[in-house]
Amino acid sequence: MFKDFMDFMLNDFFITGDPLILGAQVSIGLSMVAIVIALTYFKKWRWLWTEWLTTVDHKKIGIMYVIAALLMLFRGGVDALLIRTQLALPNLEFLHAGHYNAIFTTHGVIMILFMAMPLMFGLFNIVVPLQIGARDVAYPYLNSLSFWLFFFGAMLFNVSFVIGGSPDAGWLAYPPLSELSGSPGLGQDFYIWGIQISGIGSLASGINFVVTILKMRAPGMKLMQMPMFTWSVLSSSITIMFAFPILTVTLFLLFIDRYLGAHFFTLDGGGNPMMYINLIWMWGHPEVYIVILPAFGVFSDVVSTFSKKKLFGYKSMVFALMSISFFSFFTWAHHFFTMGSGADVNAFFAITTMLIAIPTGVKVFNWLFTMFRGRITFTQPMLWTLAFIPCFVVGGMTGVMLSVAPADFQFHNSYFLIAHFHQVLIGGVVFGYFAGLYYWWPKMFGFKLHDGLGKWAFWLWNIGFYVCFMPQYALGLMGMTRRFNEYNFDMGWQPLNVVSTIGAFIMGLAFIFQVWQIAHSIKFLKKEKSGDAWGDGRTLEWSIPSPAPMYNFARLPEVSSSDAWWEEKQRLANGGEPKPLAPLEPIHMPRNSGIPFIMSVFFFIAGFGFVWHWTWMLVPGLIGVGCCLLARSFDYDTDYYIPVDEIERTEAALKGVR
């Protein structure tokens, strides 16, 4: 009995026999032990539970999203370096083929779904309620549930690396390879359930932010007076609401194929694998706009703040954002021009793809004209914004090249494509979210990040980026296709691959500089004296102390124009009278709840049970989920009021940092 159990643990449950994975297992085990010891030694368990795990405060949830995203960026980045090492030295068997497949699959899934998405939701959470003058999101409990579903979904996906085996059918898991016939192992099930569980969270977040923005703006703030970041969140959230259900259904059909032996996407029994590709890109294409739109919003706010000017072309910017989120639903087939759908289909989707470049171009001109004759200060967020513009323009133009359907037959799945989407995703999304993080960091924590180290990180990221990806355009045109781990020396690809790998390691070094920057800034912490950390803040989040008190605004602001905080500062500077302060009123706040955390643990248990086909595990997991839903339905004590004297005390204590 015991011997059977040990056999199972060593042969099936844990992945054994690979030195890299063994190292990871040991270090994961050790760091978990270290965390438990540290929490016990410093008596922090209660603090962790009451302050973080059960919180419904949008600012804390945002910080947890950011931390999780940075950890995932580390893992996805290590995967990238392993891939690049193998490709620079293709004949050394650094990674054998199966391992290489698993690594590029996890790299893609983690970077898009478990790095970009949570970093985006982190910024949504931290910024949106503050920008629109609200005290929390519309559904704070749901917000907490979204985070924990994302977190446990991501953990379920990540755990496959050391337990059960990683997925290795590519980041979108095309059948028939991802079917039981092509991937008999458990990796693909971890993939399905990790994404499904976190996908529920993403969908809920999308709904949450649409409602928050439409219903909870400060008194007087019209839609056309909202800060541009909030507009970008609205357009991105609407896209989430309509795109994510498609992903859920598609993966569910794949799950039914694998679990119950159906034939939706199999090659026999009436199935059609191409249908999966068609469906998954209906989500997949809007998804890339979901992550890029908020980055556009960050750039808009940063550019106008550090040019000391109103954003150029506000209306055209809003129009561009909304039309991008609409048109993003009509371009999906450009991901599979080579499928052979015929000239009509390809022509239609080529044209829609070219059309969607127009609003994006409008935005680039708007940013440039905002800077034109502005008083530009070169702060860290502004540097990332300036680096973004040329990078994204080149990335966008190679995208237009790819949209030419006949030419795409040459580019398809080559390194030209790889270079293109990395250029828009790193140059657009990553640079954008970094700009956002640097910009709002003082609002989150009350101190700025060190400037010198940040500039090192900035230049290393940029140099590393071009050194890494420019050669890949050439490699693509030389015929190198994606997703293989070996090539012969006589192909002539090695020199450029070595250059590309050097660039990847420069970006890795840049990430180390950023970690150093954060650690250094915490150690030599210089507390911000003003809530308006950059001095030029234009929108409402800069009108309150940093970090914001839990209720954000002691008195809800009255808004009568866009850039409300800037206008107010201008009015006071021109000798205007300070507005009379309304008397404080008790503030209605949501209560913390442990249910989202517990429910997500049950989701994890159920997902794990589904992966291993363990009915004894998945049934209790699902029952637990149901019980949590019931418990919440009968919980009537979900909110409370902060009394006026407590608000007065908090405000008096914050006077110093205002």
Add this chain to the structure above:
Amino acid sequence: MANHNSHAHDEHESHGSLKSYVIGFVLSIVLTILPIVVVMNDMMDKTPTIIFILIMAVLQFVIQLFFFMHLREDKKPRYNVMALIFGLVILVTIIAGSIWIMTYNAVG
């Protein structure tokens, strides 16, 4: 949250009665079972079966909207209608687009 204060009084306004929930639930179950019965017992030819399933699906959609999504209950249904229209556009795109793209594939 304080923005909710003004709404506090109408929080208990009806979000559907037990009766309407039960009717909706029974109807949606029936609309799910009918296609299964038809398919499992080979009661129709291929084309009529597909049409029948599609009709059931559309009815299901309507039932969900009226009995569970409270389509009629908002005082100012502007956002509801906008979301519904956009949803329908996306829905038609998905179905018509898939059929268009996949027809060529089925022929080839």
